[in-house]
Amino acid sequence: MKIVACIKQVPDTTDVRIDPETRTLVREGVESITNPFDEYAVEEALLTKEKYGGEVHVITMGPPQAIEVLKNALAIGADYVYLISDRAFAGSDTWATAYTLAHAIKKIGPVDLVVCGKQAIDGDTAQVGPGVATQLGMPQLTYVSKVREIDLDNKRIVVERMLEDGKEIAQSPLPVLITVVKDINEPRLPSLLGIKKAAKAEIPTWTIEDLPVDKAKCGLEGSPTEVVRIFTPEPRGGGEILGGELAETIPLLIDKLMEAKVIK
């Protein structure tokens, strides 16, 4: 099987804090990490390869330093990685990102399975996965919490999808794009040997010239949406600490909650 995982480098939002005085993002010590959902995507690609054979390709689009997330993917066992990086891709919204990624996947060749995380933790849109599937003309299965089976002879996959009120068991022909949730697996850690190998690896970079794209559909200009304003929300101030004995504070708390007229 030829499997592609799409991953993104994101700021570790654990470290993102708002300065209460200036109300801007505090950036000191903000590390860049692989989007957590994408770690599950790479792991699922590796597990699928181990079970059914094949090769795992990992792609990311981003600035040159995004190469770090590809090194991590190499260190845990990805066979091929590619950085899609060009100033002309900067400012891409979800439409332009999906368009560019889809062309990179086409360049990799006929694939059987594309795996994405369900969303990235910086943008939280969950739109790029469905966008890539649509651009590739592939069916999509989103919010996958388990791959039940892949039938390579009949080119079919059966998965469990995590919906609000239960699990949907769905099947699709291959090739297919799936987006995965956290429950699907436990991402492995890189071995020392893997880290050493990844550190020495030459990672190919694809620029806009390397992809058969319509340049007008890339980057900021190709993006239907644009951000016109960024602001920090009103900080949610700490409220009232109800001090004293529980015998007094519990009825007081209930009084306050009943005032909201939600509990009937």
Next chain:
Amino acid sequence: MARLLIDEEACTGCEACVEECPYVALEMKGDVVTVNEKCTFCGACVDVCPVEAIALEKEEREGEGLDLKDCKDVWVFIEHKKGKIANVSFELLGEGRKLAGALGCKLSGMLLGEDVEECAQEAIKYGADKVYLTESPVLREYRTDAYAAGAVNLIKRHKPEIVIFGASTQGRDFAGTVATNLYTGLTADCTGLDIDPETKLLRQTRPAFGGNIMATILCQKHRPQMATVRPKVFAMPEKDDSRPGEIIREQLPIGEDEVRTEILEFLKVAETVNLMDAEVIVSGGRGVGGSDDFAVIRELADVLGGAVGASRAAVDAGWIPYEHQVGQTGRTVRPKIYIACGISGSIQHQAGMKTSDIIVAINKDPEAPIFKIATYGIVGDLFQAVPMLTQEFKNRLGR
């Protein structure tokens, strides 16, 4: 290609832009600011520069897809399951009414399914002037191919200015596909929508970076302008049984053989987890200490008719299934009341719940970060406080 232009003469080196940039893309080189390759052209620096030394240059080009001047009306996607409309769709009809009012146009529902005319009538009672309806056995259950084909057909034929969807799993799966097909913009998970009084464009405001920043987004040259909106952001409108409305039917352009995926089975979860719809959520964290101990959390949730949530710590410990996880790698919720029991309130947990109307924190540790965002806090042992709350609510509510 776009460029960020910095007027080195005008730049006073005040560093206001450096502070503002969410992407760490601006740095000082001597007395003036320079831009590095991390820039995403978000424009935050342009707005903040006191001397207008920064400008965003972008090549103007015509949009594709629907012609701008042909488009009118606000549409709401009417999501339903087995003939029952999702609450978020009603909420969006209420908000859509306001947007249509600001634009002076009609509000329409977009409905797909099998034998769902009753839903169309229901949408009209909740504010739709028209409902564009496609019925087919192929649409009995939601599947991306079938629903997207139906929606793209309706949108291309009737050319709405704006289409809004609930940000449910279905809405997000669906809207992303429809927008890609139409080559138009889609803004995810909006918490605010309004019409710019001058340009008449839809201003779409949404949280990013785990809710640490808000962004307002426009879709200027592509139509329709599309957004998904989280449940419970907007209020339920009043129902009016006497409202008239029109139903416009169109055929589904594809047949069953063109739908690639198939639903084999649906396993409803034994316990009602539906965190998205719950008005009240009672969540347990590390402080709960074990799976059996989640009983105290469940009892309180039951008395309040609420759902049970959990922090990542409790899920990773195996005390409760992942479906219950609230936070960055779980679900984002917005109930009226969120009661956090034994949850310290990491930034990742906060990302999933801090827009709840009322937050109650019960924790032994007075220094726990959860108290910084809680509306009401009780410093104490959850195993004493939560059962007392349950009992007292039972007494008051007569349950």
